[in-house]
Amino acid sequence: MIDGFAKDYLHNDLREMREAILWKLEGLSEYDIRRPLTTTGTNLLGLVKHLSLCESRYFGEVFDRPFPESLPRWDNAAERGADMWATEHETRKEIIDRYRRVWEHSDATITALPIDYPGQVPWWPRPNVQLFNILVHVLTETSRHARHADILREQLDNSTGTAAKYATPRHDAAFWEAHRANIERAAKAAVKKSQQLASS
CATH class of the missing domain: 1.20.5 (Single alpha-helices involved in coiled-coils or other helix-helix interfaces)
Known part of the structure; x- marks a missing residue:
């Protein structure tokens, strides 16, 4: 009973955080969603691109259910950091649509597997995990970047909040x-x- 509740609870929170990330791009110019807003170059569209890679690997490769599209890899030195910003050849629509396709793939994995289903994260010190560990990890990662996006958006136009209905006046x-x-x-x-x- 608690396993089903925990899985649904975490999954619903993840869905909300995903939507919050995309909401941060709404109403902004092409330049504002792409331009570096911190010393290290953090930008809104790059966060979406990064989270696509993150989810696709954690809910894909970890459970031997690979995402069917090619994405940059963080274990390839030549591509390291490429997931954190959008090139001039990548469109907003392309990146957002891919993120939504990653959601569908992740959601299928989450729905199909029990919360204690085993997986392998070879890049972690303790690689043996369960779906529960990955749900918590990806929710934490997405929430962390949603907070980044909140601050970036506030820098641009003073708007804050996790969704339009909760936006700070x-x-x-x-x-x-x-x-x-x-x-x-x-x-x-x-x-x-x-x-x-x-x-x-």
Whole structure:
């Protein structure tokens, strides 16, 4: 009983996080979804491309159910990092559609196998796993990148949230300036307090 509940619970959370990732691209220009927004080049469309590779391997190769399309491999030094950004030849539609096809493949694996079904992750120190381990791992990875996407999107247009229905209402510049000033004041006060405690 608990096994079925756990599998459904994790699977539903994974579905929600996938949708959140794609929602972060909605309404943005081609440039904004592709451009590097951190020092290391993190970008929104690259996150989608990366998660496609991640899911396709974990719910595919690990359980001997390979995804039928060719994707970059992270164990090939020549292709390392290629999954984290989109070339000028790759379209938004192509990358998003592939991600959705990966979902279908992953969902078929999750549905077909019991939660304790064994698999092998040769690149892990402890390669023997079960579907449960992989569900938790991929949900964690997807959630982590959804948080990245949330921050990247906030940098672009101040919108936050995990889905359109939960989007944080936008405020004007004066609201955010006052909000940030309040946080800055608290940070400086905390430093001053810690310095006073250290010197006493």
